[in-house]
Amino acid sequence: RKELELVSVTKRYGTTVAVNKISHHFQPSGYACLLGPSGCGKSSTLRMIAGHESVTDGAILLGGTDISHLAPAQRGTAMMFQNYALFPHLSVAENVAFSLKMKGEDKAQRLSKAGEMLELVDLSALGDRLPDQLSGGQQQRVALARALITRPDVLLLDEPLSALDPFLRVRMRGELRKLQRELGISFVHVTHGQDEALALADEIVVMNNAVIEQAGPARDVFNAP
Numbered sequence: 001r002k003e004l005e006l007v008s009v010t011k012r013y014g015t016t017v018a019v020n021k022i023s024h025h026f027q028p029s030g031y032a033c034l035l036g037p038s039g040c041g042k043s044s045t046l047r048m049i050a051g052h053e054s055v056t057d058g059a060i061l062l063g064g065t066d067i068s069h070l071a072p073a074q075r076g077t078a079m080m081f082q083n084y085a086l087f088p089h090l091s092v093a094e095n096v097a098f099s100l101k102m103k104g105e106d107k108a109q110r111l112s113k114a115g116e117m118l119e120l121v122d123l124s125a126l127g128d129r130l131p132d133q134l135s136g137g138q139q140q141r142v143a144l145a146r147a148l149i150t151r152p153d154v155l156l157l158d159e160p161l162s163a164l165d166p167f168l169r170v171r172m173r174g175e176l177r178k179l180q181r182e183l184g185i186s187f188v189h190v191t192h193g194q195d196e197a198l199a200l201a202d203e204i205v206v207m208n209n210a211v212i213e214q215a216g217p218a219r220d221v222f223n224a225p
């Protein structure tokens, strides 16, 4: 599995320094949570890894290769968003297969792969529905399947559970954790919830004021003086 490494990564928006020379080597095939208060630079960091935001300075390595200047689809990363961002007029299966259509794969191949992904997230029976015929938790699993169909080395999740009610949130935690283990790829999950990070993470990276304040296994980070 390819390892993700940030090397002195900086993001500036005008005069605002959102991320200030952060370096971190993520544990391969691990579940990492990026934790910290609002405005500390978590989303900017995730968006730079995904390629949705340019890097002002520094490098992002995946398997030793600098991916920081590649287009999002060329990086080996995939991102799942808070608001799911599903296409309302496309069926669930077509939503999942969307990126393959962009890559020019034929319809039979797309639908077969979409079926596999829907099975993975336990939605096999719902491929023909439209997104608004699904519950919030189901829509979120569609968004997961859509990100995973590209077979990324790294899955990036920006506050993926914050739109769910408390009951579903706890259930989805377990599902995310299980999926990460099954797939053996690296997850980097942004949250501002300590309990969420503790429940999910192999590794916690704590950001504050644009820098990494602390990083390590969950029990070490929360027991630190």
Ligand code: ADP
Pocket: 013, 016, 017, 018, 036, 037, 038, 039, 040, 041, 042, 043, 044, 045
């Ligand atoms: P977090 O995800 O931890 O809430 P962000 O990465 O969203 O932090 O934001 C870090 C800082 O960068 C904040 O001061 C925020 O206002 C600023 N920022 C984020 N995105 C932009 C943007 N597109 N333009 C200008 N400033 C931004």
Ligand code: ADP
Pocket: 039, 043, 159
């Ligand atoms: P989150 O709360 O999930 O970290 P934000 O509210 O910080 O997200 O950002 C949502 C969107 O607004 C992002 O696209 C970000 O780039 C933009 N944004 C955030 N802060 C600023 C800012 N100070 N000026 C301009 N755009 C911003």
